Amino acid sequence: MDDSPKLRLFIEAPLAEGGTVTLGAEQAHYLLHVMRAPAGAQVALFNGRDGEWQARLADSGKRSAGLVVERCLRPQAAEPDLWLLFAPVKRQRIDFIAEKATELGVSALQPVFTRRTAMTRVNEQRLRAIAIEAAEQSERLTVPEIRPSRALDMVLADWPAGRRLFMLDETGGGRPIAEVLSRAERGPAAMLVGPEGGFAKSELDAVLSLAFARPVGLGPRILRADTAVLAALACFQALCGDWRHPAE
Amino acid sequence: MDDSPKLRLFIEAPLAEGGTVTLGAEQAHYLLHVMRAPAGAQVALFNGRDGEWQARLADSGKRSAGLVVERCLRPQAAEPDLWLLFAPVKRQRIDFIAEKATELGVSALQPVFTRRTAMTRVNEQRLRAIAIEAAEQSERLTVPEIRPSRALDMVLADWPAGRRLFMLDETGGGRPIAEVLSRAERGPAAMLVGPEGGFAKSELDAVLSLAFARPVGLGPRILRADTAVLAALACFQALCGDWRHPAE
Structure with missing residues (x-):
């Protein structure tokens, strides 16, 4: 329906343009083996503080995955308390x-x-x-x-x-x-x-x-x-x- | 909290004061063996047409149970369509x-x-x-x-x-x-x-x-x-x- 990435992950690390994020074993397994994301796959990341960011799968090891943060998809916004x-x-x-x-x-x-x-x-x-x-x-x-x-x-x-x-x-x-x-x-x-x-x-x-x-x-x-x-x-x-x- | 019976069953048969209702094998099993209702136990019955009635377990066989309908607990009322x-x-x-x-x-x-x-x-x-x-x-x-x-x-x-x-x-x-x-x-x-x-x-x-x-x-x-x-x-x-x- 739109061009935003469908894979979406919550992480703890800060998010900013050009940053890198390394996923731990569990999320890497999900991304690489459950969702079978290929190198270069787009993933949306959010951490509850910095909005939602588009990232790209840059390198993957056996028990980890590295992502490069590319651009902000949505700024953080107020939510009902x-x-x-x-x-x-x-x-x-x-x-x-x-x-x-x-x-x-x-x-x-x-x-x-x-x-x-x-x-x-x-x-x-x-x-x-x-x-x-x-x-x-x-x-x-x-x-x-x-x-x-x-x-x-x-x-x-x-x-x-x-x-x-x-x-x-x-x-x-x-x-x-x-x-x-x-x-x-x-x-x-x-x-x-x-x-x-x-x-x-x-x-x-x-x-x-x-x-x-x-x-x-x-x-x-x-x-x-x-x-x-x-x-x-x-x-x-x-x-x-x-x-x-x-x-x- | 109130004295209305806690056991409640939906049946197809008509409900009226003094009537009798015979439960089929499945409901009888539920009442007698799952809920362990003793003879004389109060049961609320409703059929979607005649309101809710208090009934009493009168006799039970191996695969059936007979109830006597005693009094109306609630009249049938309009519900949202x-x-x-x-x-x-x-x-x-x-x-x-x-x-x-x-x-x-x-x-x-x-x-x-x-x-x-x-x-x-x-x-x-x-x-x-x-x-x-x-x-x-x-x-x-x-x-x-x-x-x-x-x-x-x-x-x-x-x-x-x-x-x-x-x-x-x-x-x-x-x-x-x-x-x-x-x-x-x-x-x-x-x-x-x-x-x-x-x-x-x-x-x-x-x-x-x-x-x-x-x-x-x-x-x-x-x-x-x-x-x-x-x-x-x-x-x-x-x-x-x-x-x-x-x-x-």
Whole structure:
């Protein structure tokens, strides 16, 4: 459809015109052996700071690949400042949440343990790998931060000033999500989605007592936690985020 | 949280007070052996027509179970009239689409073949089984209709009068989804989501020439087809559907 390279990789190194980038064993394997990129192949690179750059595969060894950075394809741009706080669920669905939240433009994923959270451990490294792949494929310029898992009350105790928190309230206490979001002030925000068993009453009361928190409702049906996450993020981007503007 | 029965089954038979229902081998196995329901256990039943009823397990054989219908828990109620037209994707993601679209209240799923659809067959029976399970768990009163797969142009040629069609336009030609939906007239609607490779130019042109069709945009990132489906359905329910009203 356009002439931009289709291969897209997230790297940690700085990006600037004429620079060189050496891929480690894993990315080199992907590029050379999975995608079978020939010498001279174009690759798009981004690091979350310097925009997106076109690079060319210059030399390849057995366990590494060297790229020459040629030109800037897109400058780094502001993105919605939206955190996702979610109670960990079993592996397949948590992978799914990490993938979809990345596509939907979340800036940070914060796993939170609640009273009824069945999971006791989260593999943050695994979530980061999924987020990187989703960022590469969705043409994001950043990878969302994967925060270490923490107890919900600890996260709320540390809450930064000026960030609104929308809590998905399954008990029916919230106003409809479109009503709340369309009246919300712009600025840093977070979505909080509880575990499959819902929040404990004491947790709900604690969140609702916070001045920065607003409960929102997602209609009459019972949604799985992963469905609720996606639905809430989509509504946020549509009403408050970067889906409000026509594409260029 | 409440005293309504937690076991919930979709059946085909009519439901009325004092009636009896005999479950077939598969549902009986689920109820008796998977869920280990004892004699006298309460089960909620719905058939998509007569509302939701409380029933009680009265007798069980090796391959069947008999239930006595006791009282109506919820009357049948109107639901949003929203079709999902989607290009089939590979198995794991199509299963996911069927599950999530059911939770999100779609009334009919219509797989459509497009020029760039990689799949050539859809297992509608399998999608129906997934939709039934999702309806049972999401406390829907209906199961969405699974339509036989058809070519997109055939579906559009048969389009019913008065039903609006929102097409997810990845080329950036659509207005932002919240803008379009918040101005849309109420009434029967459909969402059309193309294949991973996007619509062919000729398909896009054909859809856009239809008076009932409107292109909508889902922001600057590239979304997988399954993500786009969920996001669009959530935005519809939030802005035009049954998420607009507070829970009772």
